[in-house]
Amino acid sequence: MEDSKQKFIPYGRQSIDDADIQVVVDVLKSDYLTTGPAVENFEVKIADYVGAKYAVAFSNGTAALHGACFAAGIGDGDEVITTPMTFAASANCVLYQGGKPVFADIDPETYNIDPNEICKKITAKTKAIIPVDFTGQPADIDEILKIAKKHNLTVIEDAAHAIGATYKGKKIGSIADMTMFSFHPVKHITTGEGGIITTNNRDFYDKLRQFRTHGITRDTSLLNENHGPWYYEMQFLGYNYRMTDIQAALGASQIDKLDQFIERRREIVDQYNKGFSALNELITPHQHPDGSSSWHLYVIQLQRYLLSIDRKQFFEELRKANIGVNVHYIPVHLQPYYQKLGHKKGDYPVAEELYEQIISLPLFPAMTDEDVQYVIDTVKSLVQEHQIK
Template sequence: MTDSKHHFIPYGRQSIDDEDIQAVVDVLKSDYLTTGPAVDNFEKKVANYVGVKYAVAFSNGTAALHSACFAADIGVGDEVITTPMTFVASANCILYQGAKPVFADIDPQTYNIDPNKIKEKITDRTKAIIPVDFTGQPVKLDEIIKIAEEFNLVVIEDAAHAIGATYKESRVGSIADMTMFSFHPVKHITTGEGGIITTNNKDLYEKLTQFRTHGITRDKSLLKENHGPWYYEMQFLGYNYRMTDIQAALGASQIDKLDKFIERRRNIVDQYNKGFSNMNEVINPYQETDGNSSWHLYVIKLNKDLLSIDRKHFFEELRQASIGVNVHYIPVHLQPYYQELGYKKGDYPYAEELYEQIITLPLFPAMTDEDVEYVIDTVKNIAIKPR
């Protein structure tokens, strides 16, 4: 039975314990509050976790993506291919550099960008590809990297949803030229706001580090002049995109729990999959055989041919039952700003059709089995209720 008195279940929520709180308190009592030893420690932990040489932390995931576009020398006149089925930041970071986002439609089965569609969109102006691991499901990285090598393109993987995911036995974050993870509170681990870029490329690492600090360096080997120990140079126009030690201390404490969080997410997904397995009204999300998703989101697709209720009313009834459902995402090219830039409805039919049919159900480690059963029962009752 649905029960409007049930406690509210958000679609995502951070899991913070006393250990995390103590880590932040320790920094508050220390000499450093902004970028200091805690940021360095967090970067090393993330780099070790995904298996790369370098990680550079930023104030948020969008700042990290923008910095990656800068490091890849993306600029005016360039084109960068990404998916329309993502949060606006995946495309906005291209605009920040004066370049043009070019969307490639999704694979209707996986909901991820379709490598074949990427190939169709390449021109002599294409500089990079920003594939997005939608919901935590890794994109077909081997196919995308092969295309990138063929056309000499940079791959910036937007893995905001996918820390802890694996692709063909390798950790996401260790495969693309640069990979971005986000630490917003609904993600797997949080720093409040925050993002990071992982890479094995030293040149990219140095550019990223300098870009997040106004384009300033104190590295003696990079200075054009040297007036003394106080001397620094601003060598290009960077931004203040630094992470604080307060945020990094929280992140470093959280990453120790990441595998446990992901295990719980996968348990919940198994429960959902089982719960909806005998229903034709609801289509479970696709599970990639090559990649092991870290399950940031659980997105169901409504079979509109079998339902006597539309998505809007389905969504509203779930909300009325205290289930904080959401929709991920409104395709980027449908946003008013992008429409003004000339992108049109009808350009990416698979993304648009998917958007009309999806609802994101709650998924976070602190959900109880009872919460999950309540969501399953409520979805079933709404789907089969005679109108």
């Protein structure tokens, strides 16, 4: 099925234009390459966009999640409930603080963490919940917040996939106690590498800002002593997780185009949905009735009993056709490191069964209609060639 004439279509790719390049050049010519005004400007733009009071930028999304776990007071022995159907960072951030990630299985319709499963996992040691907005589809955040309130838990929403998404008319980033967005190049907007936490809680905001800078503060209202204008104090063990002005300037330029990026993603999703509507061999993504996805990923689920080809072969055939498909994700608890921590295959059957059947198709704003149609035609051809009649 290899097509040597077809250009390679990656599953995701940044969209950078001349305006983005110019703002980076402007920073490179300025006095500040890091810890300057571009970072604060970017934080304000993100907070304003999502409707949150505060935003704190970090060097990457994982660092941002680590900061959120610190701000939430997670420490040795504390348990934090999250989903196995995510990238490792959603659970690793708990381990960084000495806590214990506890997984709860997913809803088979939305692929997000199931609130009913969360309830089964709560113990006296539970300190927080980290729901993940998988593929850009908001988790059932109201139900999760109700559970958290009942048990006095903090909700840290991993919205790495979901900037621009809405839940019951509210922008993701304005609802949970803390929300993380990622700016890796395959995400909706990019800073190269980068992440941010939004929050409406001033205490979390102050802790996040200090945590990303070695635990150091110059705020005179917080100092134990004050030797003069140069004086600063390291008040706890923080990290060097700062975002540079170069990254922040790029992000501030990108966010001006975010809505049009999301609009294009939704157009591509509509094309995919129409193109695959007659194929019983595929399950296309469901939209949560209370949420509007920002569509980071478009994940198809193969109905293996209707096909004479397995997922690995299907994947390889698409790659041969220069379609850069991927799989999101290998459930975290199946990773060797997490197996050493006591997790095992069979613990979360819904997530495991889903993993065996899914493939992520290309989805990014610069895809042309011809690119999208080529993906649709290739997938349909594969299904028709291998359908069990």
